[in-house]
Amino acid sequence: MPYSPLQSIRRYQSISMFGGGILVTVLILIACALGMASIVYGRIEAERRNFVSGKEETLDEIKTSETSFRNGVANTQLIWREISRAPDSVVEAFFGNEQRIAIKPYPSLVVGVPGQTGNRAEVSRYLALSILLSRICAASSINRGRLLEGYHYSTRAGVFGLVPTMDEDWPALATPERRARVLDALRIDFGDERPPAAGERPRVRWLPPYVGPVAGQVRIRIAAQAYADGAPFAVLVTEYAPEYLLSWLPEAPSDGIFFVTTEDNRLVTMARSAAADQALSGRLLGLDAPRGLTMPDAPVFRDGFVVFRSRLDSTGWILVYAISWTDVAKGVAWQAGTLAAATLLALAVMWMLLVRFYRRTLMPVYARSQRVFDSEELCRNVIEMAPIGLGLISRSDGRLMLASGTLTNMIARCGDESRTLATQVVAHYEAFLACGAPEGTMQAVLPLAGQDDAWRHLDIGARGARYQGEDVLIVAAVDVTAKRRIVRKLEEAVRAADSANAAKSSFLAAMSHEIRTPLNVILGNLELLERSALDVSQHGRVQTLRTSAGSLLALVNDILDFSKIEAGAMTVESIEFGVVTVIERELSAFAPIAKAKGLQLFCEMDASISQRMRGDPMRFAQVFGNLLNNAIKFTDEGRVTARVSIVDACGAPELAVEVEDTGIGISPEHQRKLFKAFSQVDTSITRRYGGTGLGLALCAWLVTAMGGRISVASEPGAGSCFTVRLPLGAAVVDFARPSVPGARALALIAAHAEWRDFVLPHLRAWGFEVSLHDSPARMAGDRRARPGAVVLFGDPDTWSHAELDGLRGCASIIVATPDGPLEPYHAGATVRVSSYSLSGLRAALSHGDAGGGNPAPHDFAAGAPAPGGPPLDDPAAGDPAAGAPAPGDHAPGVPAVAAVAMRRGDSGYRAASSAKGGGALRVLVADDEAVHGSLLSEQLLALGCTVAAAATGQAVLESLAANDWDALLIAADMPDMRAHALAETVHGLAAGCDVLIVTSHLTPEGMRRYALAGVRRILTKPVTLAHLHSALAHARRRRDLRGQRLRTGGGRQGRADQESALHDEKS
Known part of the structure; x- marks a missing residue:
């Protein structure tokens, strides 16, 4: 396909539109990603705030515990300075009870290790301290609203106290050896801790979880040495269950998990929901939270978890909060899903609109543009191929701006310069406008001298337009020189033809x-x-x-x-005339011919005798006569039947005339040329029957001229039926009127059923009571004596003279024969009339009713009227x-x-x-x-x-x-x-x-x-x-x-x- 600028435009438009769509899609996806990141970051930030809040809760617990514990240590130091030995009874009870004594009100147990309690003075003073410590623990438990657990031991004697104690018979305290092992387990190594300065608060130390040697439970401890005179005299320890640090956590499980580890990544405590799951707790410890702790509270991402961590100040432990990315995803699923759905919807809508715009706007525009380009190219080709000369002429200077090859050749043949032709066209167009003509197309014929000094004529069409910013004339030129010569010759031929036609008419x-x-x-x-x-x-x-x-x-x-x-x-008239009158006349005219050939000529008249129609009576008679003539001509034996009826054709009445014969018939292949002039079915027909072949052609033309149609149905050897349908053009007269009581009596004698069927409906419609007979001899004798007409209908040769003579004495006898006169002819009491003339029969019947008197002799001689015929004044x-x-x-x-x-x-x-x-x-x-x-x-x-x-x-x-x-x-x-x-x-x-x-x-x-x-x-x-x-x-x-x-x-x-x-x- 050749290169077209339109293709480049389409490519650039497609790249611009779809490239822009892709760019916008990328930007939307980036914005969506940023939104997702923002949602995740917001979630992580929310979890960080949750961690910070948990850290603060944990630190509050630690600080509360430390504060209460320091107060207890300070009180112990003060008490130590003030107390002296315990009462002897207490001391004796201690030693008398295997060196153990239960102290009230806060249940505590003071135990001594035999072999390490030799300094009874220290033991006695420590027992007095233990009694006071019991009271202090009771007060602290009441203040804090929880039962305090712990122990204390003397650094100067092998005595230690357990707070609280519910059982005095602990197996671990049963023997001295066990007590020694328990005391060793309870001892805390404070190292080279220096004594606190004056006014300095007691120093406390948090110890990692251990298993208590007495109760066997895992506990974390907060411990401190009590000093007197710069030397420790006792160690006080408060024990907590490890989960105490996270006691502030709600009962309902959360997405994230809090836990506390030591610096060496040993678990201190963990949220109950995770502690019960060993696999999860193992994964959490595997995160090694203490490693790389440089930025407290900042999230780190390890092994599919987001981890927050921070040191718990004085404890030296690390509080960790871990949440898996799965939980993070679940937390942001609704927001992220909404954002993703909105993004996808926006992209779908954008691309749908983009594609729709491309298909509904750009593609049609491109298609129209392509059609414009194609049309322009087609116009160029048409202009180049057009047999007429086409060009553009500037109206300002008469310059020929564009010219097709045909116009150029035409100008060359005329021997004229383009400038001269253009100037003449512009001058004619200006004169055309000066005459008041609207801006339209000017048509003019310009005579130009040719190269051979013969004048040539150009048919010029010009119309104003704009081209390249100038007013121009679109010019179409046709060399009509040869056409004008042909027109002159045609005019001469027409004049000659008119002369010949006039001569033909004269001829x-x-x-x-x-x-x-x-x-x-x-x-x-x-x-x-x-x-x-x-x-x-x-x-x-x-x-x-x-x-x-x-x-x-x-x-x-x-x-x-x-x-x-x-x-x-040839013309046809349009006048009203009696249909039946024309039919009667033609049938009566052809009856002798049919009789001469031995044929029966019957008629079926399904119309009133007073029926009128509008048309040409003479041409109608000519058509009907031609059809009868052909039917009789081509029928050697049998009958010819004419049928006349009024039919309805889509609401418009039509006259239908059929002529049916029992003649030679016509084959289907020959029926197509029946209505052609000078044409017969074959040469044998012409030799046998003669004729010119014009009759049916004339019939077809006349029927068509009268607004009707003619058709034929025929079968070789069975006869033919020609049908003519003509518009009636007049009101339909109904003749079917049944007989009424008291009607006039009439005897109808007809040997052929066809004659009876023809006349009987009309007789009854005229009000006669008709009795039917097929011969005069069969009439009843009493019927002849009754007044009333007798109608002999049909061929009189059917009956013998004896039968006819038997009718003498009847009041009135009407003889209706095929060769009778159309109008009734009276010869005494006998009336002769044509059997085809219904109007004549009715007139005869009317005359018979009006007449009277004695019957005259009847003359039943068959044939036409008697010599002399009807008088001139008939x-x-x-x-x-x-x-x-x-x-x-x-x-x-x-x-x-x-x-x-x-x-x-x-x-x-x-x-x-x-x-x-x-x-x-x-x-x-x-x-x-x-x-x-x-x-x-x-x-x-x-x-x-x-x-x-x-x-x-x-x-x-x-x-x-x-x-x-x-x-x-x-x-x-x-x-x-x-x-x-x-x-x-x-x-x-x-x-x-x-x-x-x-x-x-x-x-x-x-x-x-x-x-x-x-x-x-x-x-x-x-x-x-x-x-x-x-x-x-x-x-x-x-x-x-x-x-x-x-x-x-x-x-x-x-x-x-x-x-x-x-x-x-x-x-």
Whole structure:
């Protein structure tokens, strides 16, 4: 890793911090050691004071004993001078009792050694002294509060006295020899002691312990010679038990041990607690306390003991106090432990804080610093590697302070000096600030002359900053010369693309017009030709031509729609419409195709017939029609079932439409490309069934555009199920209403359970009491005589004519077949309606309830309405769901729709005027094309209209001004006026006629423009008789209402009926 100053800083910081911590730790430990030493020293000092106190106690005892003893010796000397011999009786008793006599009151025994008591005078005088000494001892014992022990003997005669004595028959005194040995043992050698001077106190001497020759006890002695006339006459001795010297010690044992030794380290006495322990007493004597005694009371350390010693003045002995280091340690354990614990705690806290500070403060600081160093290094590398030029420019003198290699090369390529570029950047930045801009980033493009005299452009970004105490500009420069060239080329390409797109749009419009117009002429003439007298062969050829032309039209529609999608011109509307109406229309349109292939087309409707949704009805119909078309196309046998329901999707209602077939099915690997344009599962499908592969792609795009989704579930050989989910966008209408008592009776005859399941819930929801039968023959005879409707539902080929004839005499019979009309068609007491049209069935049932009278003969011929079809004033004709596109709709999107629309024209529409209207509709056709205009005129004539044609806009206006027209049909732009301009003019004149537009190409803009111009309906080519029939329904109704108002005299009721009818039409 390369050397970094940050590493040195970190090392110095670590050494400083942890070195300081170690130094402080050492100082704390030294202070702790000093504290420990101080505690130990204090303990030793306390023990020294204890020793000194014991020494003083011992010296007090010695001094007391010496004082009392000296007083006794002085008194003895005084008495000796004053006394004379003892009474003879005492002397005789002494000698008569084997030279011994007990003296009272203080019990003492005076004993003589035969052979050494020849001087009776000295013996007699000594006996008198002994009697007085007994009394003196008694007084001293009383004064000192203790029994004094001792002895005395005469230096001039073999007589000695024992004080006190409790037994006169001591074995040691039984014979003269023993007495002589006792006396020798009691004698004390005073050496050459000089007599005391006059007035001098008696000299005393302390003697080490010895074993008494009489009682056999260990005693220490204090002795003195009693002088008379400069010569000793007696020796007085007081005996003490050795422990007497330490009698002041408390009974409770202490840590230290007091004992007294002689100069030659012989034990005099020792504290009872240690004297009983021979090992301990041996260790204590082994300390050799008298050795090296130069500093009394000072502690010395020997063999694990702290020893204090001092001489006991007149005794010549040494008082010793010893305490082991163990006892010292025990004595200071609490204090030393507290100090050690405090020291360790202080060290632990200090190091914890130190480490915490290191980790929480220094390490993050170091890490941040390292990141700063790394960031700086990274920035340097980035600046060097950056494809843009970076640098710093001084704002004061325009000097380039720093520059990356890219900026240097860029300046070199521009053939400019850095000073010039820096000066321009500073000038632009100052101008940027002078304009009132805040301190921010300036963006500018500076043109510079290059080395090849070609101008180069640098995109400069500059922002103020501080560097090395100066105001600088951070500059980023990018050579955008090539980019500007590319932008210019792209702009040229965009303009070319726009031109091409405009040309494409024009081409689409022209193709739409050029293709749809001839197709309109072909289909229209074929429709008219089919109405003429033809034999069977000719009629079949016309049907073939119409089917082929319809297929071509569907193909053209798909391609044009897909082109609109690619061009972004495809739009969807958002209006409310009836869901069931669209479903009914598409099912009815595809029923003949399914029947032609021998397929059953069923429906399951789990929604009310009045259910509304918001969306584009035409695009919804196109999606549903495409799915039906594919299902029928790829199914050779079986059935196709459409299911419609309202489902809940996280609280938002959705419309679910399923189309299920029993066709060839799709493998999982092929399902992924179903919704791709111009794509089919494989080439064999294309060869077998044909098609372009656009239908499902259009469906997927339209469903997505309407905010929904499409999916497929399929299995090869078992069929497919396509599901479309679209947002409902409207309130859900509940249709499930159970039957109530007293409901209207109705007999439903349906051979297939699917038809019964389809219609039965709706019949009961409408309030009917339904009885189910699978054939007319199984109906009960009494049921036929009862009033009420009979509904034959399904394919009429299921029942024989005999079974149908058995229904004659029923009050009302409704025949609902797949190929029936969407709106009910009345033929006497029989009503025909499509089995897919629930709204038509309900209207038929309502009409049957409202009607009455005797039943008329029934015509049970299956199929479409009878020749002549519904009259022009049929209310159903005004409903866009009846087969014609709504305003603004394009032509149907699949071949079947066109084919079915043509078949509706096959049935023929009466040319005779309605009995209610009293005359034919007057229609003015505006078209400058002779062929197309002639076709429209012939179609209108076939519908029983009065027709006139005009080739110019001016001629149209003049005709409208001169005559009353029910409808104006504008088929093309006029030579002197556009179609929308003509519609606007007519709307402004309030001509009182419906304006209809026939066009081959309709854009959203054109739709809005026509809506503003008051156009009633827009028909896209090709236009069939059914389309015209539906488009003219409003004009016919308005004319009928106007005639009714004139017949009723224009009363209030007539006006109300008119307004109601118009309202119904608009709704």
